[in-house]
Amino acid sequence: MATPSQIFYESLKTKATKKVYKLWLEKFFEYAHQDYDSIIKLEPEKIKQIIKDYVIHKKELTRKTGIPSPNSYNAIMTPIQSFLEMNEIEFSWKTIKNLYPQRIPTSNQLPYTDDDIRELLGATTSLRNKAFIHFLSSTGVRVGATPDIRIEDVKEIEDGAVVTIYRDTTEEYRTCLTPEAYTALKRYLEQRIEREPDSVLFTRKNNLTPLTPTSAQDVVRNVRKQAKLSIDNGRKSRRGKSQNHAFRKRFEITLASCDLQQRFIDYMQGHFSGNSKAYFNGVSDEQLYAQFKRAIPALTLDKSTKIEAEKEKEIRIIKEEFDGALKEKLEQQDELMQRMLSELATAKVFAYETRYTECFGGKKPDIQKLSKIMSNEEIEDWNRFIPLVQREQDWTIPTGTKSQEMLRDSKEKREIKDIIKRLKKQGDTSGMIEQLEKMLDVF
Structure with a gap:
């Protein structure tokens, strides 16, 4: 039979969630002098009172030390509520949540500036650290997602790349690397020992061990300590900047300013439904990278590279x-030419109709x-222009079918017709016209 703890942890989907929930749940058990098995044997009202006492205890700590933050009570209490509900111990949490302290404005909400990131890059000589900082800056990815990214998740597009995040999960999406960030990543990978397609993209300092969620968090934290950014004096204020999330803030604001x-x-x-x-x-x-390209100049940190990109953009425009x-x-000229040819063809048809x-x-x-x-020449001429006049039916005349005799007869008939016309104009009454017309009937 499954234990209460097994039932609870089986309901959680990720290792990270299990780790956080276990932390807060066991802190509660420590305060209540209970464990997974004993707590569920108590009466619901007794459990509810213990939870209320726990909230009040936490609030006292918040008032005295500021820890935990008033904004973190949901995160602290949700594991407790989830554990009890999974073990079918349910009661109203409304009165408990009414005890939570009033939330305060969130701190560390500002984005990094370009100068901030350049200071971070200048404070480290590690190719891994430089590539990691460029990666966060260019992709806007959550730092917690970086340990699971593989080399094969990075696909080169033009001078940059498209990166697949959370591959083969329901959360999968893609983002992009600027040419600058992709260059930094390639430099880092060139000196890596393990760089097979299925190898992790970022490792620890030994270039072998994969990053963990904790060590990924520490990369920027350690570089930031070395850089001694002036913003660190106000990290816990509304004007502060989160060590990792500030990259994501900058990414979002930059893309919005570039009309994506x-x-x-x-x-x-x-973020998607x-x-x-x-x-x-x-x-x-x-297509994704084509949209992203609009933001490349603004995301690029090296001014010379940025200027070059802007010039290339101007040249392209x-x-x-x-x-x-x-x-x-050219289209206008072609249209004019077609119209002239059509008019010429129409004139030629009229000439042949007259003749x-x-x-x-x-x-x-x-x-x-x-x-x-x-004549053959007339047939060739007719066949050249008639398609311009008559497009629906085939009015071309087959060529190469006239015998020499037919050609000769045709010429003689024209000559006889010309003579008849002249005689008629002259008013001839000698009977010559009648004889010539009989000759035409012979042909």
Whole structure:
């Protein structure tokens, strides 16, 4: 039969949660002189009174020392409530929560500035530390996520990279590395002993042992001590800066100032709903990085690199504008050329209609008759322009079918017709016209 502690810890999903819940739960047991098994044997009202006494005890400590923070009571008491509920000991927590102290403004909420981060980078010679600081600065990732990131989770895109966070979990998302941050990461990995695709991205100082959540927290803490940032004088104030979360604050504010779409900003911080996640499943790494590129100049810490990136951006914009204008002009010229060709083709059709009136008059010209009376040159000319006039039907005349005799007959018929026209104009009454017309019937 499962014990109360087994039932409770089986309900928790992550190691980190189990660790925190165990800490606060056992502190409560220590105060109450109880354990996992004995506490659930007490009457619910007795348990409730012990919890109230515990809250009052904690409040006394808060008033005297400031610890625990008034804002942390939910975190302290939730493990106790969860343990009891999992063991089916339930009662109203309303009166207990009414005992919690009033919350105070949260401290350490400011973001790092570029100068702050440059000071941190200047305070360490470790390639690991530099890469880690650049990584947090560029990706905005939670420091607690870094121990689980693998080398294969980093995919190079252009000069930077796309990084998958919490791979193969329901919390999976992607964020990006600037070229500057990616360069720092590559320098660090080059001197690593273990750098297989499935190796962890960051290790401890020995370059072998993976970072733990605690050691990941310590990386920036230790560098910050070396840097002796002026902001450390007010760390526990509203003007203070959290050692790790201040990177995330800067990331969010910077992306917003660079006009990225809000849904991309939220996604690259791991803030998304089910619908949003479904949307980003269809967004490629290249598309994500294209959005991120807008923020690269602002996220870049090296001024020379930033200036170069801004110049490249200006050049790209100018080139795109020039290419666009050139394309538009060529399209206009092409349109004009097509219109001129169409007008020329229409004029040619009219000329042939005038010349060979007997072949026109219906819905379409008599192609077979035209093929007999036109010369090869005329047929070639006709076939060149007729598709410009008639696009729905094929009015081209087959070539290469006229025999020499047909060509000769066609020429003679034209000559006879010309003579008849001249005689008619002259008013000839000699009967010559009648004889010539009979000759035409022979052809």
